[in-house]
Amino acid sequence: MERPANGSRAASPRRYLMCRPTHFDVTYSINPWMDPRKPTSAQVGLAQWKRLHDTFAGLGHDVQLIEPVPGLPDMVFAANGAIVVDGKVLVARFRHPQRVDEAAAYLDWFSRGGWSAVRQAEYVNEGEGDFLCVGREILAGSGFRSDLRAHDEVREFFGRPVVSLTLVDPRFYHLDTALAVLGESEVMYYPAAFSPESRAILAERYPDAILADEADAAVFGLNALSDGRNVILPQQAVGLAAQLRERGYTPVGADLTELLKAGGSVKCCTLELRGQGEV
Numbered sequence: 001m002e003r004p005a006n007g008s009r010a011a012s013p014r015r016y017l018m019c020r021p022t023h024f025d026v027t028y029s030i031n032p033w034m035d036p037r038k039p040t041s042a043q044v045g046l047a048q049w050k051r052l053h054d055t056f057a058g059l060g061h062d063v064q065l066i067e068p069v070p071g072l073p074d075m076v077f078a079a080n081g082a083i084v085v086d087g088k089v090l091v092a093r094f095r096h097p098q099r100v101d102e103a104a105a106y107l108d109w110f111s112r113g114g115w116s117a118v119r120q121a122e123y124v125n126e127g128e129g130d131f132l133c134v135g136r137e138i139l140a141g142s143g144f145r146s147d148l149r150a151h152d153e154v155r156e157f158f159g160r161p162v163v164s165l166t167l168v169d170p171r172f173y174h175l176d177t178a179l180a181v182l183g184e185s186e187v188m189y190y191p192a193a194f195s196p197e198s199r200a201i202l203a204e205r206y207p208d209a210i211l212a213d214e215a216d217a218a219v220f221g222l223n224a225l226s227d228g229r230n231v232i233l234p235q236q237a238v239g240l241a242a243q244l245r246e247r248g249y250t251p252v253g254a255d256l257t258e259l260l261k262a263g264g265s266v267k268c269c270t271l272e273l274r275g276q277g278e279v
């Protein structure tokens with residue numbers, strides 16, 4: 001395959017929604033990364049998050065903020081708050097009671113926005129944690145969090161093709177921990193996180209995908225965000241960074257080790273706003 005030269009890809013400006021980790025903590029465990037006995041530092045988390053925020057801004061992206069709510073320590077993971085495509089917003093419905101109340105904050109934020117449609121999902125749906133746009137298609141994860149019925153709901157709400165994928169490794173409980181979108185038809189993923197059927201679907205659709213090894217997946221290297229050229233990813237994922245460079249992308253390392261104690265990193269902190277909302 002013909003490969004674009006180093007750094008030859010084109011970036012497009014993005015709009016992101018983020019939530020400052022003011023109340024960040026690990027006080028419960030809803031994924032294998034979370035151990036409430038391990039100490040966390042909201043201050044370190046905040047400093048790391050701030051650098052990520054400034055990285056996006058420095059690349060010319062527009063970053064909006066939603067106000068963090070006391071008592072919701074996982075709210076920093078804004079990717080889970082909604083799916084926003086073509087100016088339409090489907091707000092999340094969280095699986096675990098510890099996160100359920102985040103949805104009201106997102107409903108409120110988007111209701112004030114100028115979006116063409118805003119409503120909460122009927123079925124358990126953890127937003128961009130499990131739903132990722134690749135070109136016109138939406139890849140949808142299930143197995144741990146989002147309900148399979150949510151996949152149909154998303155297909156109907158956005159009128160876009162939805163491809164269902166099943167996650168099988170509890171460490172990679174959201175789709176965005178096992179797969180990252182790089183371009184209009186390019187992804188990178190960790191095959192062992194998917195069922196054999198889903199692996200076959202991915203191999204068929206993306207024969208040239210970058211495949212992550214266990215080591216890069218285990219540092220959340222796939223919890224990455226691309227603007228078409230720059231790929232922001234955990235800096236510990238050195239193998240993926242090298243592969244990205246080879247394909248003409250510019251990897252940009254971020255240190256989010258404090259937030260990883262809650263099972264989240266770059267992508268989890270970032271919800272992409274696609275479409276016309278004036279906020």
Ligand code: ARG
Pocket residue numbers: 030031034074077079080099128129130174176177262263264265267268269
């Ligand atoms: N502690 C959070 C949870 O388990 C982390 C969410 C990570 N977000 C993501 N988009 N993968 O729900």
